[in-house]
Amino acid sequence: MFEQAVNCVSGVTASPLEAQLSMLLWMSCDLGGWGYRNFENNYRIVLSNNAKTLIDTDHAEVDMRVLSPDGTKEWMIECQGKVIHDRVGAGTRDSLRATALQTMAHSVTMVTNDQLSDSDKFNALLDLLSAQLNIHWPEKTSKQVFAEDKLRSEIFDDWIKLADEPSATERARRYAENKAKRAPGHFLKRKKCPNGMGKRGKYTNVERKPSGHSREN
Template structure:
């Protein structure tokens, strides 16, 4: 049990698509003196994982104190399913346990922890393979290797890779809630539970997470505090809507508000520059908007620039508040600072280490 990678290291591993994960070299006993140097000298490992390596230890005597190792001490029994095998000679904390070990790191803010929860509960992952990794993968394929490739790369409009991958959620929302209740009495369990309670649903991209957190978090945390937001809400189409949309039975609203004072549900659609793949239920934006409007649903396209630019963002928020039949929150000086901090973390932290 001494080779358990945790925290930011485990999170980075959970981001890696299976075909690249299979390229990881054999890892020696990293708890032994100086063996971490061998790990970090492995070229492929170094391109995937950056030091320091976070390791879960279940005894004080197992802590190494090495410069490029960060020991996370866990005394007592581990939650059920907390550890997963990662290859033949390595173990990592499960996605849920990884989130809990992140919650135990003081410099990981609540916002960054919440972003991590949204990513592992979402249908996306961020991973940009290096040229060395791409070459190693092609070499392995040429040699006859077969890989489990359920994760799909999302490409830019010009066909180039975006660094965004589409996959099934690694953590179900129900599992997150149940785990939060289970570990509430553990060290930092209350913090974990507090953040888990703020997760509104399954997001398909960082853009959707940014919009969700900015619009749904309470003003004291930097958000607008709009209540009732649902992510990727399934909308069953009427016969007329199916006709307009190409006979698709349903579609999904990115950020959906069912209850408004006008009685018209609001669907906010995140219009990113990437292909917004909805798998079998994809509809062109114009046909989709027309179909939903025949059902009495208000559709509001939201661009990244409208979210990123503070002035445009506040104008959009005022319009959303009008559509919901409410008013934007009145922010005091502290709330303004919290909004600034939230926006900074959301727009700068996705690809930076913890």
């Protein structure tokens, strides 16, 4: 389970919207994403002299740098998240940063929460990346489409609710749902030790090997 969780992490993000976009692109189709791994979060770019004059700094961090499958083309995405970018002046700084990057011939697209939470608008973003970077998105099965809808409804829910303790009924429902999803043979079947006791207690996953000695010897 820990290994599966690590495989769902694309990198370090600076806002909830960046994390949501990364999950939609990075996670496998079976988990609701698109399984695309050729992108970087918080990509650092050293600015040219002309670009520096626009934002008074020598570098910029782009929310997401998307690469073509062969790595020869790139596209920059800036996330206009509600939590971070509703502060006074934040939107202006983002626009200036995008302009500075464009003076260096970097292609930049600004995306909002509404464009990612709405499946049709998100598909328009995928079409843009497909046209510019020659990305061929996989055809999803009905089960994978259902998983994407479920993922989108969960990650665009109120994140404050994540800290709420679930009720006993909700815990029982989640337990039953997870048990039903568990693939047969996913976990090793525990075996009893010959003497009924192992290092971890009554059961162990490791079969004992003969030591070559017997009690008669």
